[in-house]
Amino acid sequence: MLSPSLVVPAFASWAFLVGASVGSFLNVCIYRLPRNESVVFPASHCPWCNTRLRLTDLVPLVSQLVLRSRCRYCGQWFSWRYFGVELLTGLCFAGLAWRYGFTWQLLPYAVLTAALLAAVFTDLDCWLIPDELTLVAALAGVGYDLALLVRHQTQMLRVPVPWPGHEFQAAVPQSVAGMLFAGGVVLLVGWIGTRLFRKESMGGGDVKLAAAVGAHLGLTAHLLSFFLVAVTAGSAVGIILLIARRKHGKDYLPFGPMLAGGALAVLFFGQWLTPALVRIYDPSVLWWLLAGHS
Ligand SMILES: [Zn+2]
Incomplete structure (x- = not known):
């Protein structure tokens, strides 16, 4: 032993x-x-x-x-x-x-990590994230969540749905809610980006990759810190490349590696990262600073 x-x-x-x-x-x-x-x-x-x-x-x-x-x-x-x-x-x-x-949690996270790493390099090489990668990652997240639900180790998310006459609550698995929310956010940002810059700013691969991450993190504060890290990293890399003149303002910057970096940061350091980020980005802290308490 x-x-x-x-x-x-x-x-x-x-x-x-x-x-x-x-x-x-x-x-x-x-x-x-x-x-x-x-x-x-x-x-x-x-x-x-x-x-x-x-x-x-x-x-x-x-x-x-x-x-x-x-x-x-x-x-x-x-x-x-x-x-x-x-x-x-x-x-x-x-x-x-x-x-x-x-723990059993290790299995879905290992699948997600492998898919994220592969997606980083296909996106850098070919500006493409193959569906096979995001599909396998999303299935691992939803599958694990459903297994926990069957064993009564987690609960469904209750979402209020306004309905004429009466409001009712829909029960949605966390993984499905996280998937829809994360995919929806990137889809919306991409749609706005396309309107503003008149060129495609987020690909369908980015939407699916974010959705796959959402399937693992659920509709939680960790999902929020995943987005915050990805956007912060994306902006930082974009600015560094601009300053180093490796890139012009109109060049395409693959977003897949930023999403993957955000997700990996949360998988490894979420327990410290998420509370810290929530504290930094909490609007009430902003008001407190603006009121002269800095
Ligand atoms: Zn040879």
């Missing part, structure tokens, strides 16, 4: 290895999904010499390191980004394991 002080580090290390393997699969998804190719067939092969890669060429992190990022058969060089995605996924999974421990 492991000593109690070693259980969490051991579990996190195991999660790191699982994450690195998942990252290896995400590399396939990132390349193939935007091209509408199957993520299962054909098996991994070198894109230059077409040699089918063997299991020893596909060990996450290790193979690329040992081969110094070159193909064993033709010597062509591969981007270190494949290594980076495996490492990042491993670290995120280890972080989730550390944060949530050996």
